[in-house]
Amino acid sequence: MKSIRGHLAASLLVGLLAVLTAGGAALYGAMRLTLTREFDGALLAKAHALVQASRFEHGQFEFDFVADVMPEFVRRERAEYFQISDADGQVLERSRSLGDGVLSAGEPVSTSPVLWGVRLPDGRPGRALGLEFTPQLDLDGEPAVREGGAPRPDPQPVHLIVARGREDIDRPLSALLGGMAIAAVLLVSGTVYAVHRAVTTGLSPVREFVEQVCAIDAPSLSARVSAEATPAELAPVGAAINDLLGRLEGAFQRERRFSAGVAHELRTPIAELRSLTEVAARWPDDHERAGRAVRHAFDIAAQMQGMVAALLTLARAQSGEQPLELEPVEVRAAVEGAWARLAVRAGARGVTMRLDVAPGLSVVAEPAMLGSIAYNLLDNAVEYSPAGARIACLGAEDQGTVTLHVRNPAPELTPGDLARLFEPFWRKDAARTGGGRVGLGLALVKSLVETMGGTVGVDHGDGELTVSVHLPAPGGGGESRG
Amino acid sequence: MKVLVVEDSVRLQEAISEGLRESGYAVDVVGDGQQGLIHAQTSDYDVIVLDLMLPRLDGLSVLRRLRQIGSAAPILILTAKYTVEDRVRGLRTGADDYLIKPFAFAELVARVGALARRGHGQASPRITVADLVIDTAARTVARAGSAVELTAREYALLEYLAHRRGKPVPRLELEEHVYDEHRQVMSNAVDTTICRLRAKLDAGGRPPLIHTRRGFGYVLDQDSP
Numbered sequence: 001m002k003s004i005r006g007h008l009a010a011s012l013l014v015g016l017l018a019v020l021t022a023g024g025a026a027l028y029g030a031m032r033l034t035l036t037r038e039f040d041g042a043l044l045a046k047a048h049a050l051v052q053a054s055r056f057e058h059g060q061f062e063f064d065f066v067a068d069v070m071p072e073f074v075r076r077e078r079a080e081y082f083q084i085s086d087a088d089g090q091v092l093e094r095s096r097s098l099g100d101g102v103l104s105a106g107e108p109v110s111t112s113p114v115l116w117g118v119r120l121p122d123g124r125p126g127r128a129l130g131l132e133f134t135p136q137l138d139l140d141g142e143p144a145v146r147e148g149g150a151p152r153p154d155p156q157p158v159h160l161i162v163a164r165g166r167e168d169i170d171r172p173l174s175a176l177l178g179g180m181a182i183a184a185v186l187l188v189s190g191t192v193y194a195v196h197r198a199v200t201t202g203l204s205p206v207r208e209f210v211e212q213v214c215a216i217d218a219p220s221l222s223a224r225v226s227a228e229a230t231p232a233e234l235a236p237v238g239a240a241i242n243d244l245l246g247r248l249e250g251a252f253q254r255e256r257r258f259s260a261g262v263a264h265e266l267r268t269p270i271a272e273l274r275s276l277t278e279v280a281a282r283w284p285d286d287h288e289r290a291g292r293a294v295r296h297a298f299d300i301a302a303q304m305q306g307m308v309a310a311l312l313t314l315a316r317a318q319s320g321e322q323p324l325e326l327e328p329v330e331v332r333a334a335v336e337g338a339w340a341r342l343a344v345r346a347g348a349r350g351v352t353m354r355l356d357v358a359p360g361l362s363v364v365a366e367p368a369m370l371g372s373i374a375y376n377l378l379d380n381a382v383e384y385s386p387a388g389a390r391i392a393c394l395g396a397e398d399q400g401t402v403t404l405h406v407r408n409p410a411p412e413l414t415p416g417d418l419a420r421l422f423e424p425f426w427r428k429d430a431a432r433t434g435g436g437r438v439g440l441g442l443a444l445v446k447s448l449v450e451t452m453g454g455t456v457g458v459d460h461g462d463g464e465l466t467v468s469v470h471l472p473a474p475g476g477g478g479e480s481r482g
Numbered sequence: 483m484k485v486l487v488v489e490d491s492v493r494l495q496e497a498i499s500e501g502l503r504e505s506g507y508a509v510d511v512v513g514d515g516q517q518g519l520i521h522a523q524t525s526d527y528d529v530i531v532l533d534l535m536l537p538r539l540d541g542l543s544v545l546r547r548l549r550q551i552g553s554a555a556p557i558l559i560l561t562a563k564y565t566v567e568d569r570v571r572g573l574r575t576g577a578d579d580y581l582i583k584p585f586a587f588a589e590l591v592a593r594v595g596a597l598a599r600r601g602h603g604q605a606s607p608r609i610t611v612a613d614l615v616i617d618t619a620a621r622t623v624a625r626a627g628s629a630v631e632l633t634a635r636e637y638a639l640l641e642y643l644a645h646r647r648g649k650p651v652p653r654l655e656l657e658e659h660v661y662d663e664h665r666q667v668m669s670n671a672v673d674t675t676i677c678r679l680r681a682k683l684d685a686g687g688r689p690p691l692i693h694t695r696r697g698f699g700y701v702l703d704q705d706s707p
Contacts, residue, residue, distance in 0.1 A: 260565075263562075263564070264562045264563065264564075267562035267564065267582070267583045267584060268491060268494075268562045268583060270583070270584040271491075271494060271562065271583030271584035271585060272491055272493040272494050272497070273584075274584045274585070274586075274587075275493075275494055275497035275498060275501070275584075275585070275587055275590075276493060276496070276497045278497075278501070278586070278587040278588075279497045279500050279501040279504075279587060282501070282504065282587075283504065289500070292496075293497075296493050296496075299493075300493070
């Protein structure tokens with residue numbers, strides 16, 4: 001699982017550490033360069049002073065070293081060293097600090113100064129400067145031509161090597177390193193703390209958001225994630241959750257209404273059954289009454305059985321658990337089949353039907369489901385039409401959708417009733433007197449149609465109710481498999 | 483005691499009316515709210531048993547209108563609506579009692595009896611007139627400690643007179659509260675029943691308790707004024 005907090009903290013920390021490291025390295029490098037330059041400048045100045053002290057007199061090299069002026073070449077502590085040798089490597093002059101030691105050139109010495117790192121005779125690390133120069137000719141009191149006629153020898157170039165310890169470079173640098181290390185420790189711990197704080201406070205809206213969401217449970221589905229308390233970055237999540245909650249709440253409410261409807265519908269027949277049998281049992285010798293009670297009990301059982309069957313079908317259609325076997329089904333045959341089952345009841349009420357569905361008009365549906373849809377539509381029309389009414393059943397195809405209209409006179413229906421028509425257990429006037437009416441027929445039709453990817457519609461005008469079912473036509477592009 | 487039952491289920495109509503009649507009540511039955519309202523307004527019922535889910539006019543509207551016009555008839559709501567809100571709403575609208583379907587028939591009878599008693603200002607189920615004791619809960623009658631066997635009709639008449647003891651009750655009122663609207667009542671039915679009642683109650687030469695008010699009706703009392 002990804003932790004935003006861990007990820008943010010880690011990347012912030014790594015980034016800050018990289019910046020700090022780079023900054024420290026740059027500072028160290030600049031410091032080292034400056035110190036080395038200063039050191040080398042001082043070394044060069046010393047070399048020049050030594051050059052000044054060199055002469056060529058009487059044909060040989062002379063050196064006027066004044067120990068007082070340059071004590072560093074004499075002392076033992078933090079001693080500095082020089083050595084002057086001729087071109088053959090013969091040492092002409094060396095600092096007292098060098099004793100009998102020799103400074104070897106790390107680089108070829110030339111007339112321009114060269115510098116290199118060196119290990120000093122006392123073991124310290126140091127830097128050395130090598131320079132080739134020609135000592136000044138001193139002619140004080142010397143004839144231009146030597147005795148014996150020998151020409152005055154020209155001054156010969158000599159090699160000077162000056163070396164001193166790198167302490168002046170290394171000490172400040174190590175002090176700098178130490179300072180930087182302390183600073184780094186402080187910075188890193190400060191950074192860790194700051195990052196932790198920043199990430200924690202930065203993510204606190206997320207935590208509050210999560211708390212809000214966690215507080216929502218089944219009884220409080222009407223709660224919504226508040227928009228003010230939701231960080232902008234999580235607004236889409238909040239909106240999605242609110243949307244989901246809205247749908248859940250709706251579903252729960254429907255479920256509750258449905259359960260309440262079921263409970264209510266079961267209470268009435270149970271009350272009938274109980275009262276009838278109780279009253280009959282009070283007077284066991286009244287056989288006529290007992291006979292009537294038994295007949296009623298049988299009717300009630302049949303009614304409850306029908307209701308349970310309808311409920312099961314509805315639940316099955318809504319759950320969508322069974323895979324659908326969709327195939328082209330002829331509408332007219334389905335309507336005729338349903339009407340045949342209703343003919344007796346319709347005949348008793350003098351209700352007739354005008355069937356206006358072209359033979360061959362087909363929809364993509366599951367045959368049993370289409371039969372159930374047609375039956376429930378017509379059953380509803382037969383039941384709630386006035387006696388002697390004429391029901392119209394029309395079929396039409398338009399742009400890949402087949403529509404089946406069932407129209408019947410419904411003079412008592414008001415426009416306000418239309419919205420509730422497909423609600424389970426809804427019946428106009430709540431009149432339960434009509435024997436086996438449960439109020440599930442149209443709810444079942446809607447569920448079945450929607451399960452097969454269709455829609456239902458309802459229209460009311462001139463005292464006539466039209467319930468329409470839209471289902472995809474075969475090859476109409478609107479085919480869907482649920 | 484006369485009861486109006488407003489209930490749309492035919493089977494329940496049948497069961498309730500039969501059961502109540504066997505318990506000695508006169509019962510009128512109607513199947514929708516409008517009829518219920520008309521009956522309740524035009525006749526004086528001791529108890530009204532009212533369903534809530536009714537065709538034409540729902541039970542709560544019937545209840546509200548009855549209370550608006552000042553009807554004080556005790557009303558028992560008998561319904562499948564079982565939630566606390568439903569019960570509270572029913573009682574707040576003016577119902578005196580609330581019974582949820584399915585119900586035990588004995589409980590319905592007991593509640594109807596209690597409401598009828600209360601309607602007559604009688605809290606105790608026992609009514610005593612001199613040495614006559616009527617237990618309206620057990621529906622038994624005793625005179626001077628010995629039980630008197632009465633038919634349902636005789637008992638109903640006696641109980642009604644007992645609720646009004648000391649007050650003359652018109653013959654027509656007796657008729658109305660003891661007989662259903664659909665029963666053809668013989669013009670002298672009340673008189674003959676009273677006659678049989680007297681014979682049973684006053685057996686053994688005990689002083690008469692039911693007295694005749696000529697041209698008016700009857701009164702149940704210790705002494706004839």
